[in-house]
Structures are given as C-alpha cells and as structure tokens.
Amino acid sequence: MRSAIVDGTELRLPLKKEAPGFRLYAVPLAELQDMFLGEMSALVDSYLSEGFRVSRLALGFPGPVKDGYVYGAPTLWGKMSVPYPLLSGLRVRLGKKGVTELLVANDVTAAGRSYVTEENRNFCIITVSSGIGNKIFLNGRVLEGDLTIGGEIGHWYCGYAYSEFVCDCGGRGHLGAVSSGRGVERLAERMKPDWAEISAVASLTHVTTSDIVQGLNRGDVFAHKTLNASVAPLASAINLINLATGVDNFIVVGGFALGCGEAYADALRRSMEGLQFSGHFTERSGGIRITLGNDNDFQALEGLGKMMEEDIAACAAADP
Numbered sequence: 001m002r003s004a005i006v007d008g009t010e011l012r013l014p015l016k017k018e019a020p021g022f023r024l025y026a027v028p029l030a031e032l033q034d035m036f037l038g039e040m041s042a043l044v045d046s047y048l049s050e051g052f053r054v055s056r057l058a059l060g061f062p063g064p065v066k067d068g069y070v071y072g073a074p075t076l077w078g079k080m081s082v083p084y085p086l087l088s089g090l091r092v093r094l095g096k097k098g099v100t101e102l103l104v105a106n107d108v109t110a111a112g113r114s115y116v117t118e119e120n121r122n123f124c125i126i127t128v129s130s131g132i133g134n135k136i137f138l139n140g141r142v143l144e145g146d147l148t149i150g151g152e153i154g155h156w157y158c159g160y161a162y163s164e165f166v167c168d169c170g171g172r173g174h175l176g177a178v179s180s181g182r183g184v185e186r187l188a189e190r191m192k193p194d195w196a197e198i199s200a201v202a203s204l205t206h207v208t209t210s211d212i213v214q215g216l217n218r219g220d221v222f223a224h225k226t227l228n229a230s231v232a233p234l235a236s237a238i239n240l241i242n243l244a245t246g247v248d249n250f251i252v253v254g255g256f257a258l259g260c261g262e263a264y265a266d267a268l269r270r271s272m273e274g275l276q277f278s279g280h281f282t283e284r285s286g287g288i289r290i291t292l293g294n295d296n297d298f299q300a301l302e303g304l305g306k307m308m309e310e311d312i313a314a315c316a317a318a319d320p
Ligand SMILES: [Zn+2]
Pocket: 154, 155, 156, 167, 168, 169, 170, 171, 174, 176
C-alpha cells in the first residue's frame, strides 16, 4: 500500500506499507475488508497528525472497480462472490475525519492515467508483478465495457501446456499464473532439472524472482531461458490486443518486469518477432512498441491525482 499527499505535481509524505491481505491474515473475507477500511482510516489519521487537512481521497484498488463497488480482488482478498461497496464503506469511516470527496479507481487505470499526454493517447498498460493486469487507453480514456470492466488479460487461458499452473482466481493455465512473478517461479521449478549442471540459479532448492533478477544481471543462461519462457504467452496476448484494437504502444510496469529492467523488454520484443502482422501499410513503421514504464512505486498516485482533478472539474462544469 502506498500513499502520499498530492500537491500539484508533487507527492508529499509518501508512505509505503504491507496491505492487509489474505496471505498475511487467515481471517474471513468480511474481516479482511474491515481491516482494509481500518488501514485507510489509520492512514488518514497519520496525515492529519502531520498537520495536513485531508478533504479529498482518491484510492487505486488492485481489482476491477465500478461505481464504487469492487468486483474482485484476487491478490488482496482471494475469492469473492458478491461485489463489495468499498466507496460507501470509506464514506462511513472517513466522513467523520473530514474527507468529503472520494474517488475509487482500479490501480492499473490510475497508473495508466499518469501516462496520458497530448501526444500519448492510445496505448495499453500492462502490469507484471505477483499477477498480471492491463488497461487499454483510447483517445486518452480508459476502455471499459458496460457490464465487464476490462483489464483482465491475467485471466486469459494461455493453453493446455500451463494447465498445472493455478491462478489466484482458482482457474488453471491463466496468463497471470504463467507470465507473472509467481509464474516465473513456477516455470523455473519446472525447467530447472535440465539446467542444474550449468546454472547456479537452476541448482537452487527454490528459485525466487529475485534469484531470476540477479541471474539475469550475471548473464545466467537459465535465468534468461526462464524469462523467455515466461514472456512467450504475454507476447501472444499483446499480439491479439494489437490485432483486435489497433493499439500498438505497450507500456509494461509492475515489480517483476521493472525489477528485470531492459532484459524484460528485450525478451518480450524478441518473443514478438515473427508474431507481427505486416499486411497493412502504415505511415509509422516499426510495428508494435514495447517500453518499460517508470520505475516509480508511486506512479499510480500521480494518475490518481490527475483523475481527482478531472473529477472536480467535471463536477464544477455540471454544477456551476
Ligand atoms: Zn485467473
């Protein structure tokens, strides 16, 4: 969980702490949700005690969010069967602390919003950390359906070859279970018997993402092979998104991808080679662009700040 006071383009008093998720606390879902509200309340208290007045709060949440309801939070809350009214819960807890304006958005939408500029209005942001998420921006606005929210390529079935990989959602063979940080660890376990003799990483009892990152930096062949295997299904997903939407600019963020750095973008670009369709003449050559986003833990907060400003401007325009 990261927070800060957004003051224009400046982030003041940035804080970072572990979110109260199901991996940390073995308690019923309702209790986890209540703990989350409690954490928000404690955060506001900590800013109030520093002398800030907190009247507006924008929250980026790791799951699909629509009209203030959360429709899933696999990495934080595990399985959910009914939508959770997060916005109204926050309103009850925080209203008495002086927070009168609240905005709840998906965290990847918030991160993506921070990349929207006059020149950069059509792109797809993909986050590769413990899971995988995405958002498509067209004409500067995030693409969402009426009933489904979008951004769930992490739950795309990427093939029988990965059916033993169980996703956080309970499904099997999902992209988020293969190409994520957790997925790379699973792939390493599967592949290491063939490489143990020539790779220091492959001879470890349990290979973690940080072993892979260190291995990449040292030029460990097994670390590179594992990374290549993990990005292949993601390259296939990017290929389909490009063909379906025409979006050709892909920004990759998230702890695992940014931890690997340019090695990650290179592996993904190489995996894209041979997949790209060249049947159309376009003025801009070069095909699909894959770039790493900023390695800034607080990037989504900048996007949330922009979203809050737009919200206030839209309300002012509607009610002069
Ligand atoms: Zn899934």
